[in-house]
Amino acid sequence: MNESEKLFKKGVEAVKNQDSVSALAFFEKATELDNIPKNRSYLAFCIAKERGQFKKAISLCEEAMREEPGNSLHYLNLGRVYTAADQKNEAMRIYREGLKIEDNKQIEDELRRLGVRKEPPLPYLKRDNPINKYIGLILSKLGMR
Numbered sequence: 001m002n003e004s005e006k007l008f009k010k011g012v013e014a015v016k017n018q019d020s021v022s023a024l025a026f027f028e029k030a031t032e033l034d035n036i037p038k039n040r041s042y043l044a045f046c047i048a049k050e051r052g053q054f055k056k057a058i059s060l061c062e063e064a065m066r067e068e069p070g071n072s073l074h075y076l077n078l079g080r081v082y083t084a085a086d087q088k089n090e091a092m093r094i095y096r097e098g099l100k101i102e103d104n105k106q107i108e109d110e111l112r113r114l115g116v117r118k119e120p121p122l123p124y125l126k127r128d129n130p131i132n133k134y135i136g137l138i139l140s141k142l143g144m145r
Helices: 003-016 020-033 037-051 054-067 072-084 088-101 105-114 130-141
Strands: none
Touching: 003 020, 003 037, 020 037, 037 054, 037 072, 054 072, 072 088, 072 105, 088 105
């Protein structure tokens, strides 16, 4: 295992322990040594969380997503960036896109934490439309939702 991989693992562990300050240092060094998508993606999350540089973070995540479109971790980190930027709806949209690519327990946990709401019964009507509300209540009572 090379130095970049060691730093990456330490950074991921720091993120798990909610120590984004340490994680930022690990990912900055890892990205300097090896400028690969996974390093940039996690670096983007830490930049957003610690420095509030949301545009730069979004750009880094989107770049990583273009290079590795099948890696849901980039969607996880972009969703986290949007969450840090108080853009909950955009974060949820990104998380859902990531789940379409592959199952990812971390994304599911983030969605649960944000309080995911089910799709309205009639998606072509607004969520607060009375028809949607009552159909949703009826389906819930019948145990079909």
